[in-house]
Each structure stands twice: as structure tokens, then as C-alpha cells.
Amino acid sequence: ISTRLVVDRDFVVSDLDRRIFGSFVEHLGRAVYTGIYEPGHPTADERGFRGDVMELTRELGPTIVRYPGGNFVSGYNWEDGVGPAADRPVRLDLAWASTETNQFGTNEFMEWCKATDIEPMWAVNLGTRGPDEAREFLEYCNHPGGTALSDLRKSHGVEAPHDIKFWCLGNEMDGPWQICSKTADEYGRIAHETAKLMRLVDPTIQLAACGSSQHNMPTYGKWEDTVLEHCFDDVDFISLHTYFENRGDSTPEFFGCIEQMDVSIKEIVAVADGVAARKHSTKRIMLSFDEWNVWYKARSINDLRKPGWPQAPRLLEEIYNTEDALVVGGALIVMMNNADRVKAACLAQLVNVIGPIMTEPGGPAWRQTIFYPFAQATRFAHGKVLRPVIESPSYEAKSHPEIPYLCACVVDDESTGTTTVFALNRHLTETMQLRVELRGLGTSRTLDHALALHHSNMKATNTKDAPNTVVPENNPHVQVDGETILAELKPGSWNVIVTT
Ligand code: AHR
Known part of the structure; x- marks a missing residue:
């Protein structure tokens, strides 16, 4: 053909915001433990960071990485993951029916980001927690010093503020599976109040409100409209999530997902701009596609939860094939062609959990098929679309x-x-x-x-x-x-x- x-x-869509080449590390399965962090692994450094995974991460080239969840964040207490590791509590992680040791937390992730030259994208817990804990955590991270929380950070060995810029206001709050999910009105109000408090602590941050967790959610479109009605003036981004599926085992049908992603981007832009019109505002809300990937094979109940509250079980360990890599490449093309509105995105996730990188505990790390289109896009896509x-x-x-x-x-x-x-x-x-x-x-x-x-x-x-x-x-x-x-x-x- x-x-x-x-x-x-002269016909330019937009400058490409390289934050669209983001990824995601959640406390889920083996993403953190035996993924990026495995003390005792032959390639691990003194901090326990796997050297082979850091090397592959650098080659993959994500610019920003979302953390610590995902569904996990909606039950997470940030205080559990800071301070001396020996004193950190072991908790039940209700999102993934796992045991969380908290041996890896905020300051470890920030160290890992520095070591891999990656910007952090932080999600706060708006499930079991709310505005007050979000502003406390922001003060712990970003305030220079002289207050109880910023001095607590210093007492944990982190003198300079982390200066984290990109914050997600919760995760998939529309999903019935989410810990303490909310209606659009409930979430919109909380997002508004949380944003208000967080901006008072640090006016330089950028904030993303949760959009729908899938385009086929019953409240898709209406959710974004209502949420933005409450927090349009407070946020910079609305998020989108999508996981492509090939359930009918037809490659030509599977390629339709790429077009669907383009449709969703245009629909959510229209909804956000509709809210702007009602508010007589010239402000434009940008899109953060902060979870996207192929994911449908490792989705049985046994892939989502294992009995007995295991620590770092094998969950969501999707094995990618050729057609999955083509769909990932197509999705990257769609996002680049929408660079005027898609200003951030995260391939979900980075390692082991629906990841372009796989590892064996104590063993090797390797590249899945989807690694390549992503690595080539981050390497070669610079400038204007x-x-x-x-x-x-x-x-x-x-x-x-x-x-x-x-x-x-x-x-x-x-x-x-x-x-x-x-x-x-x-x-x-x-x-x-x-x-x-x-x-x-x-x-x-x-x-x-x-x-x-x-x-x-x-x-x-x-x-x-x-x-x-x-x-x-x-x-x-x-x-x-x-x-x-x-x-x-x-x-x-x-x-x-x-x-x-
Ligand atoms: O990325 C895996 C899970 O998918 C995330 O925890 C959640 O946000 C989404 O449903």
C-alpha cells in the first residue's frame, strides 16, 4: 500500500512537553521490592537500588515518574515511609492484599529519582485521608526549614527541600474499587480544598485532578465536568487513564485502541473547555495521561491479589508481545500529535508490574517488547510536533x-x-x-x-x-x-x- x-x-501543533514520556512506580507487587529496590542483589548499591534496573531505566529514559500509587496511595500514610527504616511500621496494603514493610519510602524514592535523573510526580492520599495530611506532607517535602515538619525531614538526613513540583490529587477516585472512592461532587470539593491548602504551603506546585479511571466508566465525561466545576481554578491538569485490551485476540481490532485514545483526549479537552466556557475563563486545563499501557492478560483475580498477605508478590506481571509494542508505539504517536493539550503522561508502570522492564529476584533484568518504542520516543522526540x-x-x-x-x-x-x-x-x-x-x-x-x-x-x-x-x-x-x-x-x- x-x-x-x-x-x-510553519504548521506546528505545539512544543512537545517531555513530561509525556513519564512512567510510574507503585507500591504494588514487585515494582518497588525486587524491582527498583533489592538490597543484597549483586548489582545493588549501598542504598539497595538495583544497578541493572537503574541502567535500563536510564536507557528507557522516562522524564517523570509517578509514585507511590495508584490504588495503593488511597490507603497510604506517608509518615510510615520516613525516618529510620528499623522504626517503620509493617502494614496491610488493602489495595493489593499485600504486606507493606515500608522499607522504601519518600526519601528513598527521591534519592532514586536523583540517581536516575528523573522528576518525581507525587500522588497524595485522598481516600482514607484528606487535605490536612496532604498539606502536612507537602510541608515535610518542600518547606525549607524552621517548622516541625520541615525540621522532621532534616532530622531524617534530608537538609534541602525536595521541591517536588507535580502533585496528583488522589487516584482514580471515581472507581468503586478505590479505597474510599467518592462521587464527583464529593471529590471535586475535596480536590478544591486540598489544592487550596497545598498552594498556601507552596504556590509553585502544579496540581492534577483525577479524571475518569477509564473511558468506559458510567460517569465518564460527567465526572470531569463536575470535578472541574469545583476545582477548575485550582488545578493545572485533569488526568486520564487507559489500559488497552486485546480480549478478542484480533490485532486489527486491537489497533482501534490507538484511535480510541485520540478520541478520549479530544473528548476530555472538550469537557474541560466546556467548563472554561461556562466560567468565562481563558484558562486551559491541560491533560495528564498519568496511567496508560496495554494490560489485559495478567488481570485474573490471582494476578490482582494473592492469599495470605504476601510481601512483594508477583502481581500484574504482564508479558508483552509484538502487537503490544506496536500499540504502545501508536499511543505515543497519538499523545505527541496532541502535544498542545497532553502535557504529561505516565506509561504504567516501570518494572515488573505491567512494566517495560522485568527482573528476577537475585537474577537478571531485561527489556520487554514495549520497552523499545518508548525508549526510542524519549531518545528522538525533542522540539516541536x-x-x-x-x-x-x-x-x-x-x-x-x-x-x-x-x-x-x-x-x-x-x-x-x-x-x-x-x-x-x-x-x-x-x-x-x-x-x-x-x-x-x-x-x-x-x-x-x-x-x-x-x-x-x-x-x-x-x-x-x-x-x-x-x-x-x-x-x-x-x-x-x-x-x-x-x-x-x-x-x-x-x-x-x-x-x-
Ligand atoms: O497501574 C495499576 C493500577 O491500575 C493502579 O494502581 C490503578 O490506579 C489503576 O487501576
Whole structure:
């Protein structure tokens, strides 16, 4: 099939906010314990941080990481995770039916963020707790000193304030599974009051209100409308969550999720701007897609909870295959193409729990298939997203009425002269002949990289024993001629073409 992609340097969607390449570490299963933190592991440093996981995290390149939950945060007492480790209480984690030792907490996570050069995104507990604990925790973290809580931080060995900027006001408060879930009115009021108190402690912070936990929640749309009615003036972001599923085991249907993500972004923008209109406000609420990924295989009751209150059990350990990586790549393209409103996002999660990185306790760490599109996007997407005009044949699916075979975006970095094309060929049997016209970006461009992620088996996976089954390869069938790129894209492939 033939497709065409045209961009013009003057037709810009927006600067890309690199916070859209975020990830997520929750106290859940083996995300923290035997994931990022495993004292005694052969690669662990003196703080217990696994060196192999830090190295893979740097290669993956997330810019911001959400912590400590997720559902976990709605029952979490921040005080349990600070101070001398020996004095920290062991608690029941009701969200994941696990035992939480609290050996890893706030200051450990901040240390880990520094070591991996990652910005923290912090969620406060608006389930069992409320505005007062949120403002206390913020004072502990961000106030320079001279008050009981900031001096408590100093007594824990952290002299300088953490200066955490990005705060989520709770997690999935619309979900009946959430500890102390709320109606939209209840949550909107609490979000408003919490934001008020937190901004009084530190006016420099940015705040995200919880949106719907899935686009198919019964209150989707109405929830955001009501919540923002209460806290429009107090927050900078509304969150979106989505987990893509391939329950019908059909790759073409599965690709419809990518289009659905685009629809959800546009719907929530419309709702937020509708609230702005009612309030006669020029303010625009931005979107934080702070949980997204493929997740449907490791979702049985045994994947969500194990009997006997185990510590760091194997939960949500989704094994990703080729088609999952293509969907993750497509989702990244969609978010980049919506860079004017999506200003933060978190691939949920980072390690072991629905993660691009897997580990064995005491053993190796390796990259799942979804690692690659994410790592390539964080590595190559810098600068401005250009508005793509796409000509492509499409197909009809139950999941979406019209799915173009080509899904693509172009990011241009004026500071280096680098222009990168990310393209997914959603045709499963035909090679795509793609013509890209990079108008106004210089007539003598050269090709720096042409990379493709493809495997003839959509169910192929990377495992501990065969970690390199699905890996990117060079694509020799890409030519640059003046401002035109001619590329042959394999059926069912994710592609990155970098030119200067
Ligand atoms: O990421 C796993 C879980 O999915 C999170 O804890 C929750 O917020 C969502 O439902």
C-alpha cells in the first residue's frame, strides 16, 4: 500500500512537553521490592537500588515518574515511609492484599529519582485521608526549614527541600474499587480544598485532578465536568487513564485502541473547555495521561491479589508481545500529535508490574517488547510536533469505524536541525510505501537512523532466557532525497526515521 505524510515547518501543533514520556512506580507487587529496590542483589548499591534496573531505566529514559500509587496511595500514610527504616511500621496494603514493610519510602524514592535523573510526580492520599495530611506532607517535602515538619525531614538526613513540583490529587477516585472512592461532587470539593491548602504551603506546585479511571466508566465525561466545576481554578491538569485490551485476540481490532485514545483526549479537552466556557475563563486545563499501557492478560483475580498477605508478590506481571509494542508505539504517536493539550503522561508502570522492564529476584533484568518504542520516543522526540497531513487507506473495525493503516507523527528540533518521523504500519500483510514531505525544513537532508520494530509473530515475547527475540533493527529501505523521505515499512511494524 502507498501512503503519504506531509508536514510544514510553519504548521506546528505545539512544543512537545517531555513530561509525556513519564512512567510510574507503585507500591504494588514487585515494582518497588525486587524491582527498583533489592538490597543484597549483586548489582545493588549501598542504598539497595538495583544497578541493572537503574541502567535500563536510564536507557528507557522516562522524564517523570509517578509514585507511590495508584490504588495503593488511597490507603497510604506517608509518615510510615520516613525516618529510620528499623522504626517503620509493617502494614496491610488493602489495595493489593499485600504486606507493606515500608522499607522504601519518600526519601528513598527521591534519592532514586536523583540517581536516575528523573522528576518525581507525587500522588497524595485522598481516600482514607484528606487535605490536612496532604498539606502536612507537602510541608515535610518542600518547606525549607524552621517548622516541625520541615525540621522532621532534616532530622531524617534530608537538609534541602525536595521541591517536588507535580502533585496528583488522589487516584482514580471515581472507581468503586478505590479505597474510599467518592462521587464527583464529593471529590471535586475535596480536590478544591486540598489544592487550596497545598498552594498556601507552596504556590509553585502544579496540581492534577483525577479524571475518569477509564473511558468506559458510567460517569465518564460527567465526572470531569463536575470535578472541574469545583476545582477548575485550582488545578493545572485533569488526568486520564487507559489500559488497552486485546480480549478478542484480533490485532486489527486491537489497533482501534490507538484511535480510541485520540478520541478520549479530544473528548476530555472538550469537557474541560466546556467548563472554561461556562466560567468565562481563558484558562486551559491541560491533560495528564498519568496511567496508560496495554494490560489485559495478567488481570485474573490471582494476578490482582494473592492469599495470605504476601510481601512483594508477583502481581500484574504482564508479558508483552509484538502487537503490544506496536500499540504502545501508536499511543505515543497519538499523545505527541496532541502535544498542545497532553502535557504529561505516565506509561504504567516501570518494572515488573505491567512494566517495560522485568527482573528476577537475585537474577537478571531485561527489556520487554514495549520497552523499545518508548525508549526510542524519549531518545528522538525533542522540539516541536508538526501537524501531520496523512493520506492512507483505512479499514473498518468494531473498535473504531475508520483506522488508517498509517499512524504517524513528526517532531522537529530546531536547535539541532533534527527531524524525526515515527510511523506505524498497521497493515498486517502488506509492505507500506511511505512518502514523507518535510516542507520548509531544508532541501538537503541526510538520514541519521532508520529503525524498525517488527516480528513475523505478533505473539513473540522477550523472556529471561530469550531476552532479544523482539528488538529494533535497521531498515535499509529508507532514502532521503532533498526534503522527501521514501521508506518501505514492513507489515505490522513500528518505525523511527531520524534526519538532519
Ligand atoms: O497501574 C495499576 C493500577 O491500575 C493502579 O494502581 C490503578 O490506579 C489503576 O487501576
